[in-house]
Each structure stands twice: as C-alpha cells, then as structure tokens.
Amino acid sequence: MPLVRVPATTANLGPGFDTLGMALNLFDELIIEESSSPEIIITGEGEGTIPRGQENIAYRAARAVFTKVGRPPVPLKLEMHNSIPVARGLGSSAAALVAAIVGTNAILGEPLSPAELVNLATTLEGHPDNVAPAILGGLVASARDGEQVICRRLELPPGLVTVVAIPQFTLSTRVSRGVLPARVALEDAVFNISRVALLLAAVATGDLELMGRMMVDKLHQPYRLPLVPGMAEVFAAAREAGALAVTLSGSGPTVIAFCRGRQPEVGPAMAAAFARKGVKCTVKELAPCNHGAVVI
The missing domain is CATH 3.30.70.890 (GHMP kinase, C-terminal domain)
Structure with missing residues (x-):
C-alpha cells in the first residue's frame, strides 16, 4: 500500500514554452492499493469538483500502467490528499497522474524505469513540461524525439x-x-x-x-x-x-x-x-x- 508524494510544478519559466519545468515544495499525496471494487477518496484541493469515477485522471493513469506492462488491470482504491490548487497553473493534473503511475509501478514491482515513467506520463498528459519535473525533481528540460521524450535534469541553485x-x-x-x-x-x-x-x-x-x-x-x-x-x-x-x-x-x-x-x-x-x-x-x-x- 504505497504512499506517493508528488511535488507541484511550474512550467515554461518564461521562454521555455512546453520545454522547461521546475518542481516546487508543495505536495499532493496518494495512497494506492488493490481493492475488491474501484474506489476514489479525495480530500483537500478539488475535493468537491474532481471526478470520483473511473474517468478520474489518476485512476486512468493507474490502469495505463497495467496496460503498459502487459498485466490485466485490477480494481484499485485511491486515497488522494491534494495540497496543489486545481486548474491554477501549478501542475495539479500532472501531480495526480504521476502519483498514480509511480504508485502503480511500485505495486507491480517497479517494472518501469524513470525514463519509461516520463514517457508514459507525457503520453497521458500531452506534454512533458510538468510531468518530467514531477517525476525527476529540480529543473528539467524536455523534448520529444519521435515516440520518446528526451529530458535532462538540473539542480536548482542554492538561494x-x-x-x-x-x-x-x-x-x-x-x-x-x-x-x-x-x-x-x-x-x-x-x-x-x-x-x-x-x-x-x-x-x-x-x-x-x-x-x-x-x-x-x-x-x-x-x-x-x-x-x-x-x-x-x-x-x-x-x-x-x-x-x-x-x-x-x-x-x-x-x-x-x-x-x-x-x-x-x-x-x-x-x-x-x-x-x-x-x-x-x-x-x-x-x-x-x-x-x-x-x-x-
């Protein structure tokens, strides 16, 4: 029953449209476990507005991991505690899906590498600038090369x-x-x-x-x-x-x-x-x- 903590992210940083992203010290948390039936519990930001059915972005992301590794999906229970404001430009959707794919990957024994997680998250999100720093931390520059996402991470300067x-x-x-x-x-x-x-x-x-x-x-x-x-x-x-x-x-x-x-x-x-x-x-x-x- 892994607990996953994912940082907020700020994308673009001015000139780096759809290319640069940076992780911030504000976190969403997700507890994910196999269950007898699908269940989604949401507290904190978005508690009354985020879908709680299987159309939920985190639930869909978790199922995508099963598909990616060739395993039949099982019902999941997701407990989401959100501190990242929703639809404000701080990577709330990226945090939700990253938490789900990282947590599901942990449940399955971590068959996917960090690079594969970035690729899957980018496919689900549509662009890498938030999901890459949410997975890797720091400041991340990303580019798509065919079906692959190439990214490099830099430590943020002290101060x-x-x-x-x-x-x-x-x-x-x-x-x-x-x-x-x-x-x-x-x-x-x-x-x-x-x-x-x-x-x-x-x-x-x-x-x-x-x-x-x-x-x-x-x-x-x-x-x-x-x-x-x-x-x-x-x-x-x-x-x-x-x-x-x-x-x-x-x-x-x-x-x-x-x-x-x-x-x-x-x-x-x-x-x-x-x-x-x-x-x-x-x-x-x-x-x-x-x-x-x-x-x-």
Missing part, C-alpha cells in the same frame, strides 16, 4: 526562492492554449530560443542574476494577458519589490516570482496589484524542490 500569487479563479489549459497563435514571428522565436539557452547555462553555473534576466518571453505570455486580469501590473509590482524575475506559472492564472533568498515585500506587492484589479489571491513562498515523486 533561489519563489513566491506564487494564486488567484481564486481557475483557468483551464485548454482555454489558455486556445488564445495562442498557430504561427509566430521569426524574431520572436529567436528571442525565446536564445533566452532558453542562457537560462539553462545560468542554472548550471548558479548565476541567479542571469537566470532572472533570461526569464522573459514573446511566444505565449503576451497572448495570455487578457485571461489574467492585472497580470502585467503584478509582474511590474514583483520586480519593483525585488524579484529577479516573474512569469506566468504554466498556463496560469498563477503568477510566480523568482527571488534571491527571502524577499518579504514581493508577495504583498503581488497581492496588492491583483487586488487593484478586483482579483483575490493566495500568496505562498515556495522553495524549489530538487526531488521528484517519492514512494514512502
């Missing part, structure tokens, strides 16, 4: 702290992706490519100043501004309060600021900027998490 401002409204990935253009200008693509390269170099060398300078984007955040009231003002407020960088977390609506050490002024400044646009939010200070899903 890096994040502050997240989580609006009370939800924003689905489908809606947030729906506003993106099918084609972008060449100079915008080059802008992002160059910043991703230097961002990874900055993380590898522990250069927080350069990391912050490179966390800017022209491919997705400008198009998502209308979906998050006050987003531009929150970005400006976080920088003025001392943040090294500020980005949309995943597809939003959460905004995440990256700081050198604790910056007590950043969170209140972000909350005040949202409030001026009539948006209530919760502010959390989260350390980066250099480990991924663990079985306890």
Whole structure:
C-alpha cells in the first residue's frame, strides 16, 4: 500500500514554452492499493469538483500502467490528499497522474524505469513540461524525439526562492492554449530560443542574476494577458519589490516570482496589484524542490 508524494510544478519559466519545468515544495499525496471494487477518496484541493469515477485522471493513469506492462488491470482504491490548487497553473493534473503511475509501478514491482515513467506520463498528459519535473525533481528540460521524450535534469541553485500569487479563479489549459497563435514571428522565436539557452547555462553555473534576466518571453505570455486580469501590473509590482524575475506559472492564472533568498515585500506587492484589479489571491513562498515523486 504505497504512499506517493508528488511535488507541484511550474512550467515554461518564461521562454521555455512546453520545454522547461521546475518542481516546487508543495505536495499532493496518494495512497494506492488493490481493492475488491474501484474506489476514489479525495480530500483537500478539488475535493468537491474532481471526478470520483473511473474517468478520474489518476485512476486512468493507474490502469495505463497495467496496460503498459502487459498485466490485466485490477480494481484499485485511491486515497488522494491534494495540497496543489486545481486548474491554477501549478501542475495539479500532472501531480495526480504521476502519483498514480509511480504508485502503480511500485505495486507491480517497479517494472518501469524513470525514463519509461516520463514517457508514459507525457503520453497521458500531452506534454512533458510538468510531468518530467514531477517525476525527476529540480529543473528539467524536455523534448520529444519521435515516440520518446528526451529530458535532462538540473539542480536548482542554492538561494533561489519563489513566491506564487494564486488567484481564486481557475483557468483551464485548454482555454489558455486556445488564445495562442498557430504561427509566430521569426524574431520572436529567436528571442525565446536564445533566452532558453542562457537560462539553462545560468542554472548550471548558479548565476541567479542571469537566470532572472533570461526569464522573459514573446511566444505565449503576451497572448495570455487578457485571461489574467492585472497580470502585467503584478509582474511590474514583483520586480519593483525585488524579484529577479516573474512569469506566468504554466498556463496560469498563477503568477510566480523568482527571488534571491527571502524577499518579504514581493508577495504583498503581488497581492496588492491583483487586488487593484478586483482579483483575490493566495500568496505562498515556495522553495524549489530538487526531488521528484517519492514512494514512502
């Protein structure tokens, strides 16, 4: 009866659209075991809204592991305790399915390697930028190569702290992706490519100043501004309060600021900027998490 703990994740980090993701020190937990009949228990975030039938994303992910390893599926009992807000851009769906595949893999004797878990999770989620750091921890760069996902993990530099401002409204990935253009200008693509390269170099060398300078984007955040009231003002407020960088977390609506050490002024400044646009939010200070899903 494994207990699986999976971190929240923030994707894109500005320029790394669908490519970069980072684990954060906020966790969902899942207890999974074989049962006489399917059962799903949910407490915490999403308790009243997440489906409890076999269409539940975690339940479907668990069954996918049985299929992947050629074993007949059995009924499962899933007890989910969620601390990651749902549909806020912090990887809640990735955490749910990663917890399920890691837990099911443990029940079956761990027939799948971490790389195979990343591939399966990407197939289920549709993109690797959240599931890869949820499994591996740290900052992960990922790319699809045919049927395979190639990813490499970097440790986060010491001294890096994040502050997240989580609006009370939800924003689905489908809606947030729906506003993106099918084609972008060449100079915008080059802008992002160059910043991703230097961002990874900055993380590898522990250069927080350069990391912050490179966390800017022209491919997705400008198009998502209308979906998050006050987003531009929150970005400006976080920088003025001392943040090294500020980005949309995943597809939003959460905004995440990256700081050198604790910056007590950043969170209140972000909350005040949202409030001026009539948006209530919760502010959390989260350390980066250099480990991924663990079985306890």
